[in-house]
Amino acid sequence: MSLLTQTLDDDRLDETFAALANPTRRAILARLAHGEANVNELAAPFDLTLPAISKHIKVLEHARLVRRTAHAQYRPCSLDATRLEAVASWVDQYRPVWEARLDRLDEYVGQLQPKRQQEKGPRHG
């Protein structure tokens, strides 16, 4: 799959990235990586009201970054890493770009050999 077609199958990537674009939500994910937690537990470290946390969780849930169950009046959350894996594979498409430090994937794609970096030269004349 080329980087040009990548746009076609970014099914839910908008939603995923939008969910990740918030420090509270990333912190919630980090916490859930250590095991499931209910809403009050998740809210504890933050200077936010419970409804605010509840909404953040809803965003994460809707983005399928967390799964929820229900035990009595508790609604524990757990991490669902599937979408994180999707993020990883999206960003991994660009890995050659930063690894080669070429900033041109073309050259990487076309010719895998290291081959002298081939400066394009400044062409501002």
Add this chain to the structure above:
Amino acid sequence: MSLLTQTLDDDRLDETFAALANPTRRAILARLAHGEANVNELAAPFDLTLPAISKHIKVLEHARLVRRTAHAQYRPCSLDATRLEAVASWVDQYRPVWEARLDRLDEYVGQLQPKRQQEKGPRHG
């Protein structure tokens, strides 16, 4: 670095994820992965006005996902993969979670050995 401290150094991750949470901007990045391009070239595939694209580029530039230069009246953009690398390493923190399919990093952190996967068993009672 543990997943709990990860929150502390997510310097510009908000901005980065927010910039990536848009299909037009991701498509622009994809295009730039093939080499630099100016604004009109970047705008061509989209059903958006030039100012709209210009603003998307500004978002990407501010998020340091693209770099810009100036040749005459052209302002070519090129991909800067540094922040993508940051995204990759952020998401890679979670790799053990989806690779082990445990949904509990604790167990991974505690005992790295493969050691028979140790099913926790269903505990919904």
Add this chain to the structure above:
DNA sequence: CAGTTATTTAACTGAATAGGAAACTACACG
């Protein structure tokens, strides 16, 4: 059933986003 705990919903506010239209800047070219 009354009360307590856990969580959500509703209603509202202020700020940020995405987009368009129109006007503006900057440069090249003749």
Add this chain to the structure above:
DNA sequence: CGTGTAGTTTCCTATTCAGTTAAATAACTG
């Protein structure tokens, strides 16, 4: 200098977002 080309800025609109308070729902507990 005037015109075309490349791109940005300004202004405006509609939508979404993050947060609040207050009220509602849900389930356990005595």
